Amino acid sequence: MQILVQKTVRCALVILAVSALTFLMINLLPGDTAYIVGGEEATPADIEAIRKSLGLDQNIVVRYLTWLKNAASGDLGESYLTHEPVLSTIIARLPVTLELLIISQCMALILALPFGIVGAYRSNSMVDRLVNGIGFATLSIPSFVMALLTIYLFSIKLRWLPATGYVSLSANIGANLKSFVLPGLSIAMIEWVVLMRVLRSDMITTLGQDYILMAKAKGLPPWRVLLQHALRPSSFTLITVLGIQIGRHLGEAVIVETIFALPGIGRLLIDSIYARDYHMVQGCVLLITIGYVIINSVVDLLYTALDPRIRTEGGHAG
Amino acid sequence: MQDKDTGNRLGFTFWISIVWIVLVVFSALTASWWTIPEPDKMDWDNLSVRPGTVTDNAIFQNKTGKETSPYTYWLGTDTMGRDQVSRIVYGSRISLSVGLLAPMIGLLIGGLLGCLAGFYRGPLESTIVAAMDIILAFPGLVLLLAVTFYLGASLKNLIFSLGFLTIPVFCRVARAKTLALSGLEFVQAARLTGAGNMAIMLREIIPNVIVSVAIYGLLVVAFMIMAEGALSFLGLGIPSPTPSWGGMIAEGKEVLDESPHVSMIPAAIMFMTVISFNLIGDSLRSYFERGKHQI
Numbered sequence: 001m002q003i004l005v006q007k008t009v010r011c012a013l014v015i016l017a018v019s020a021l022t023f024l025m026i027n028l029l030p031g032d033t034a035y036i037v038g039g040e041e042a043t044p045a046d047i048e049a050i051r052k053s054l055g056l057d058q059n060i061v062v063r064y065l066t067w068l069k070n071a072a073s074g075d076l077g078e079s080y081l082t083h084e085p086v087l088s089t090i091i092a093r094l095p096v097t098l099e100l101l102i103i104s105q106c107m108a109l110i111l112a113l114p115f116g117i118v119g120a121y122r123s124n125s126m127v128d129r130l131v132n133g134i135g136f137a138t139l140s141i142p143s144f145v146m147a148l149l150t151i152y153l154f155s156i157k158l159r160w161l162p163a164t165g166y167v168s169l170s171a172n173i174g175a176n177l178k179s180f181v182l183p184g185l186s187i188a189m190i191e192w193v194v195l196m197r198v199l200r201s202d203m204i205t206t207l208g209q210d211y212i213l214m215a216k217a218k219g220l221p222p223w224r225v226l227l228q229h230a231l232r233p234s235s236f237t238l239i240t241v242l243g244i245q246i247g248r249h250l251g252e253a254v255i256v257e258t259i260f261a262l263p264g265i266g267r268l269l270i271d272s273i274y275a276r277d278y279h280m281v282q283g284c285v286l287l288i289t290i291g292y293v294i295i296n297s298v299v300d301l302l303y304t305a306l307d308p309r310i311r312t313e314g315g316h317a318g
Numbered sequence: 319m320q321d322k323d324t325g326n327r328l329g330f331t332f333w334i335s336i337v338w339i340v341l342v343v344f345s346a347l348t349a350s351w352w353t354i355p356e357p358d359k360m361d362w363d364n365l366s367v368r369p370g371t372v373t374d375n376a377i378f379q380n381k382t383g384k385e386t387s388p389y390t391y392w393l394g395t396d397t398m399g400r401d402q403v404s405r406i407v408y409g410s411r412i413s414l415s416v417g418l419l420a421p422m423i424g425l426l427i428g429g430l431l432g433c434l435a436g437f438y439r440g441p442l443e444s445t446i447v448a449a450m451d452i453i454l455a456f457p458g459l460v461l462l463l464a465v466t467f468y469l470g471a472s473l474k475n476l477i478f479s480l481g482f483l484t485i486p487v488f489c490r491v492a493r494a495k496t497l498a499l500s501g502l503e504f505v506q507a508a509r510l511t512g513a514g515n516m517a518i519m520l521r522e523i524i525p526n527v528i529v530s531v532a533i534y535g536l537l538v539v540a541f542m543i544m545a546e547g548a549l550s551f552l553g554l555g556i557p558s559p560t561p562s563w564g565g566m567i568a569e570g571k572e573v574l575d576e577s578p579h580v581s582m583i584p585a586a587i588m589f590m591t592v593i594s595f596n597l598i599g600d601s602l603r604s605y606f607e608r609g610k611h612q613i
Contacts, residue, residue, distance in 0.1 A: 014451060014452055014455045017452045017455070018452065018455055018456065021452070021456075022464075025464055025465070025468045136593075136596070136597075136600075137593060139596065140540065140544075140589055140592040140593035140596050141589055141592075142544040142547050142548055142588070142592075143548070144547070144548055144551045144564070144567065144568075145547075145567065145585045145588070145589065148567065148571060148574065148581055148582075148585065151574060152574055152578060152582075156574060156575050156578075248457065250457045250460065251457040251458055251459035251460055252459070254459055254460065254463070255459070255548055255551070255552065258552060259571075269460070269463065270463075270552060273463060273467050273554065274553075281464065281467060284460075285460055285461075285463075285464045288457060288460050289455065289456050289457065289460065289461075292455070292456070292457045293455050296455075
């Protein structure tokens with residue numbers, strides 16, 4: 001319980017610091033926001049009026065507190081371009097990004113499980129070394145190159161799937177999933193390596209335990225020993241890493257969404273940057289970061305709850 | 319990777335990687351002396367031509383003015399008819415200067431902060447660790463996008479903002495290493511001989527920390543090259559016409575169907591460079607770890 005409070009307070013402090021930094025960024029802009037809002041034809045009187053209406057004539061601390069108060073009540077300002085509220089625009093884009101993250105992590109897991117299990121079962125065999133080598137090379141491929149490679153292979157050469165053409169979930173589930181296959185795959189093709197390595201090394205430890213020897217001695221076939229007896233106790237770290245990766249991949253999503261024209265938060269951020277829509281950029285950075293901090297904290301707590309070695313309040317688990 | 323090379327030797331892959339990096343650095347340094355068209359020279363008769371295409375009148379800028387001569391586009395041209403060899407060689411200057419200089423900043427500041435935190439402990443350590451946690455709380459690429467967006471993307475800004483982002487990782491490595499060293503006999507021996515904190519830091523801790531931090535830095539270099547590539551790919555890196563690998567890959571995206579070489583050649587060069595830094599870092603790490611076990 002104490003840990004829960006401690007971690008929540010820490011998480012809240014980090015979010016506060018993050019909000020301050022995000023606020024500062026827009027205020028460190030070269031030049032004055034009022035000139036950008038007013039455009040090129042604004043007269044000095046216009047600028048002064050805009051400065052007043054934006055509250056730019058006030059002290060920066062006062063402005064931060066006002067902004068924080070508005071942000072806490074869900075008011076992140078509005079877009080200069082569409083004049084729509086920033087928060088609702090971002091929330092409307094959220095499902096796409098979440099779907100991408102979930103699909104890509106599932107794909108990564110599907111790739112990682114068999115290779116991790118085989119690698120542990122026959123460690124240092126040809127297959128294991130080959131998979132490790134491929135994994136090492138894969139980690140040197142940036143996600144934007146991986147995305148182009150998947151497009152080239154599956155969309156241009158094999159003509160299995162289109163590279164772009166997003167269909168919303170409510171319109172057609174099948175077509176929607178289809179539009180997520182390549183984006184998901186290009187994240188998963190990099191992601192699986194980390195998951196595979198973690199599973200492999202944990203599984204090697206598990207396979208050395210007495211109860212595995214017992215299971216083998218009973219004459220169980222290898223696949224039952226591996227899947228029924230060894231997999232579950234070897235997946236603690238895997239689950240944690242999976243969680244951490246989801247957070248980390250909010251960044252990758254920016255690139256992949258842009259390449260595959262998926263209307264998620266990442267694409268919104270990039271489009272707003274191109275359009276120099278300052279409030280929208282600020283809102284995206286703030287919300288992506290808060291999401292990242294919260295995911296990481298939850299994973300941290302889950303890990304504490306799952307792994308008896310880290311749990312402080314005693315008790316034996318299985 | 320570590321299992322393969324047995325014995326206290328750096329493997330074959332290590333030396334191959336060194337050769338590749340030396341090659342890339344050498345061509346980046348000597349680019350202006352090569353007889354290649356300038357990276358922004360467009361040849362409208364040879365748009366997106368395949369590698370190995372020969373042209374009769376490539377244009378070179380000379381002291382005497384323009385001069386045309388036969389030329390072979392060994393790696394083809396891009397969508398605007400610019401020589402890929404030239405663009406890759408000039409582009410390597412951006413990748414290398416960002417990739418090598420940004421981690422230097424992180425190494426200096428982060429390494430020092432990490433040593434201080436690990437050595438003095440107490441409130442100083444908590445403050446440093448908390449500050450690092452805040453930087454780490456941002457998803458890297460998003461923070462990078464935000465910083466370059468607000469400050470503008472020049473080479474200097476890019477190096478500084480990427481360097482800033484690497485401070486926490488170096489700080490962690492340096493701190494962990496310092497914590498481990500502080501308890502060892504030779505540090506206690508130095509203390510018993512009456513050496514001050516400053517002297518112990520400078521003479522005992524830093525020289526021992528620096529090797530592992532620098533080796534770790536090689537992996538960061540690989541990561542920085544990919545990050546700069548991602549920024550240029552999104553069109554948010556160094557603005558054109560300055561060539562960069564990420565920008566070249568982005569340009570070829572539109573003609574992936576009919577001329578895949580426009581994207582794939584710079585992508586392959588970037589891959590080779592990144593994996594070389596990773597292999598060098600990885601080999602050196604296991605080399606030094608193995609060395610330690612023998613003592």
